[in-house]
Amino acid sequence: MIKVLFFAQLKERLNCGELRLDLDKSLSVNSLKTHLKAQGDIWQECLEDGRVLVAVNQTMANADTIINREDEVAFFPPVTGG
Amino acid sequence: MKVSVQEEDFDVGIEHKKLALDNSQDGAVVTFTGLVRDRNQGQDVHGLTLEHYPGMTEKALMDIVLQAKQRWSLGRVTVIHRIGRLNLADQIVFVGVTSQHREAAFQAAEFIMDYLKNDAPFWKKERTKQGERWVEFNDKDKAAAKRW
Numbered sequence: 001m002i003k004v005l006f007f008a009q010l011k012e013r014l015n016c017g018e019l020r021l022d023l024d025k026s027l028s029v030n031s032l033k034t035h036l037k038a039q040g041d042i043w044q045e046c047l048e049d050g051r052v053l054v055a056v057n058q059t060m061a062n063a064d065t066i067i068n069r070e071d072e073v074a075f076f077p078p079v080t081g082g
Numbered sequence: 083m084k085v086s087v088q089e090e091d092f093d094v095g096i097e098h099k100k101l102a103l104d105n106s107q108d109g110a111v112v113t114f115t116g117l118v119r120d121r122n123q124g125q126d127v128h129g130l131t132l133e134h135y136p137g138m139t140e141k142a143l144m145d146i147v148l149q150a151k152q153r154w155s156l157g158r159v160t161v162i163h164r165i166g167r168l169n170l171a172d173q174i175v176f177v178g179v180t181s182q183h184r185e186a187a188f189q190a191a192e193f194i195m196d197y198l199k200n201d202a203p204f205w206k207k208e209r210t211k212q213g214e215r216w217v218e219f220n221d222k223d224k225a226a227a228k229r230w
Contacts, residue, residue, distance in 0.1 A: 005135070007133060007135055007203065007205060008133055008205035008207075008216060009205075009216050051219070055135070055138055055203070058135070058137050058138035058141050059138075059141070060201070074135060074138070074203075076135065076203060076205070077205065077216070077219070078219030079199070079200065079201070079202060079203050079204055079205060079219070080199075080204065080205050080206045080216075080217040080218070080219055080220075081132065081134070081163060081174075081175070081198060081199065081202050081203075081204025081205070081206065082116055082163075082174070082175050082195060082198050082199040082202075082204070082223075
């Protein structure tokens, strides 16, 4: 099982803060995005946004980063702290 | 090195003392405190709520401090960032750095703030007369981090 988290605007727009996915093999962040986008128009729209950032196991990642079973993946908008 | 993500307020005087106390090898203490401002992106702001990514936030801040320590010879470093609901003029963030001389302490404090604004997973939602809105990422912050 991988854990997928969403934060801030993404969490609100998708109405989803966390979901779990059963993976039979490793996949890239890009493949995971494609899989998630198939869940509906709002998923397509939110994850299509080029500004969306991704972290794998709490470290910034990119489209090619490989996700393994038990990994934690997070999608979020550009950060605005400080 | 101290990194804290917390709902509670902090006391700049106490934090300053902790940086300076029994630290006679360092001649410089530089601190920065960020506050909730009453205006942003053209609208009056009544307050804000800070969301974060528990776990990653602390890691990201720790990593930024380590990068600063590699670039400058620093003594003590403190980073505190608040989360949750904040009101106008409330303290949001504190960065404190000590060094033998002022130059490294000034630069490292600025570096830490610039990187925090780009890399630490916090998100601000402002309360305005027109309702709540998520703060948009500021390209100026990106440029500020690029200069280092």
